[in-house]
Amino acid sequence: MTTDKTITALCCKSIDYKENDKLVTLVSAENGKIVATCKSVKKINAKLKVASMPFNFGEYTIVGKEGKYIVTDCKQIESFSEISYDIKTYYAGFAILKSMLDFSLENTPCPRLVSVGVRALKALAIDKIYPTRVYNKFVLYALDCLGYTLDFKTCSVCGKELKDGYFSKDDGIVCGECGSVFKSKIPHEVFQNLFNGGTSDDERIQRNTNIFLNGVVSDMLGVKISVLE
Template sequence: MIETVTVIGMVISSMAISEYDKRLVLLTKKFGKITAFARGARKTTSQFLAGSQPMAFGEFTLYRGRNAYTVTSMKISDYFSSDMKDIDSMYMGMYFLELADYYGREGIEAGETLKLLYMSMKALSKNMLKKELIRCIFELRILVINGEYPNVFTCGNCGEKENLDYFDEKNNTMICSNCHGKVSEKNIIDNSTIYALQYIVTSPITRLFSFDVTDKVLEQMKGIINKYIKKHIDRKFNSLEFLEI
């Protein structure tokens, strides 16, 4: 009897192999990151042609082989790559896929990451918020899901929860005004920035894209998150290079 499994997931990468096939990497709720082969997916008449594109989200039925899976059918509900309104949104979405791939592990349930990826793609495709804010939300929350993120709740020196207004890049923590001494005005963090970062860390994923911030707050958020990521993630993301040109 042929063993098949049906999973909810998103195509996070797709590579052409042989003359007509594709090698897909799927991020799935149940099995984490898995490799699956879509036979004949490069043919113009293939039922897998559209669903084997990155950012395709839906239900995949797979035959479980000895070393990999083979796609037997797919029911795609969202083609996010087709919904992106501009090239910046497309590359931002590709960056999210690369980051999800970086953290994805085979056999480890990835429901939270998949939900975050889905909501982020939806926010991008519908222009719900500024692209850079969507990026900040995705980056910080995927760090949270994987148990590593800057401390934005207490002073890293005394433990105080109030008067946090400086980010200590070396120790990845906020510092209160009583502990950091005199610092340049340009390095003082707004209360609104602290609140926004705390909201991203603690709120349900379904509510993450329900707020907006000023340009000043957004720049401060980007500064804190980018410094943390550059310090802790050693991979080069190709799509990020385009976004930062």
């Protein structure tokens, strides 16, 4: 059956395809991850050029069927073109796009994940907030969207307020007395940053938080997030 639908989507990947086409991977609120062809976008003044650009966020009209979708129209909502103003910001932006691909599934709506991704790109490109801080917050919000909420305020087993935290794959964030023997202590400054909502202005602490979250996501989801320079 052929479908013709409009989806609200972020372009997360774009590769050359045939002579003049691009193959894009979109992450959409309505259908999750979708691969589609943008035809003739390498020609000058191609109508769908913006639709095939990474970071483009818009309402995409697609026709076709599973595995053979073609983009026929795109109303741009935001280009996030400012993201390339700084190399660190640019890398963080691509790290967000890569995680969007890793955290989404085909035929599975993910409106909150798309919203979280778009807000993170806005924080990077428009509000110009420190990249590693934005990426760490994005990862925490994305985990929450996937049902892996991490609470750094109270022990997930006994409910005691935490002064220090341990990460356990099975129990989440726990105190020194709870959780399995395989739990690992979260470095104190990383714990304090996360206890306070991940808002530290210290670049070194945000980088260590990034490294900690890399381990957490790898343990919980079996995928790697980027570690930013």
